[in-house]
Amino acid sequence: MKLYDLDLSGNCYKVRLFAALSGMPLELVNVDVMGGEHKRGPFLELNPFGQIPVLDDGGHVVRDSQAILVYLANRHGDEQWWPADAAGQAEIVGWLAVAAHEVRVGPADARMVDKFGMDLDKPTTEAASAALLPLLDAHFSKHDWAALDRPTIADCALFPYLALAHEGGIDVTPHGALCRWMARVQALPGYVGMPGIR
Ligand SMILES: N[C@@H](CCC(=O)N[C@@H](CS)C(=O)NCC(=O)O)C(=O)O
The missing domain is CATH 1.20.1050.10 (Glutathione S-transferase Yfyf (Class Pi); Chain A, domain 2)
Incomplete structure (x- = not known):
């Protein structure tokens, strides 16, 4: 799973933190935010809002740190991080x-x-x-x-x-x-x- 990421972004860190705590490997893809990469074509196709983080799970794209946490916690499978009820x-x-x-x-x-x-x-x-x-x-x-x-x-x-x-x-x-x-x-x-x- 790829995480479009920036080390100084707290929103990206929400996802990196959960992945670390739950033992999920992530491939980090650095986005050149200072250079405006997130506001240009290829990235805007992933997230039209032009924001990081974005998760790409084998072609399934999830934007927004909160949504990514829900997605990953569900994918993790046990109910510790995200309950069924x-x-x-x-x-x-x-x-x-x-x-x-x-x-x-x-x-x-x-x-x-x-x-x-x-x-x-x-x-x-x-x-x-x-x-x-x-x-x-x-x-x-x-x-x-x-x-x-x-x-x-x-x-x-x-x-x-x-x-x-x-x-x-x-x-x-x-x-x-x-x-x-x-x-x-x-x-x-x-x-x-x-x-x-x-
Ligand atoms: N609601 C979004 C907010 C994401 C967000 O604000 N990301 C910042 C980096 S921490 C960003 O991409 N800012 C660039 C911009 O909004 O133009 C989330 O939680 O993922």
Whole structure:
């Protein structure tokens, strides 16, 4: 399976992290994002949205990091990462949505401003982060893992941009339960990091 990837992308890292934790080999194909490769013909045929990550599983193409996590966890076969029951799936998808929206508009966009100079409103990203982090801290003060009381793809989706929050000037250290959850993720067998994660 090929993953169209960039080492500095937290969205791509969600997939690399899950693959490492679940023992799934991936062939990484580096996309020259700085050179605009993701906005040109061959790549746009894979993902008309012009974004990484994209997974190519023997010609079956999946775009969006959350969708790729669901696809790979299903393909993995056992129910550790993605359960068969509707209630469990809904709980996980709720957290995938938080990763795709609240984490994106908060810590992830703050990092886009500070690390990559993206023209976004920094105070808006800080306000979004300030709203999000106490919610996550309260959740992790009652739960070891995001969903189902075990590591799932929900943890893989949430972890990257929270662990990279400092690169956007967002301080997670006052949120002890959140930090302890991040340490639990980093202690999982097979864990891999990415540039910027301490
Ligand atoms: N919802 C998508 C967002 C993907 C995304 O924003 N990828 C970034 C790299 S981290 C990208 O390709 N940005 C280029 C662009 O949007 O033009 C996902 O979760 O995969």
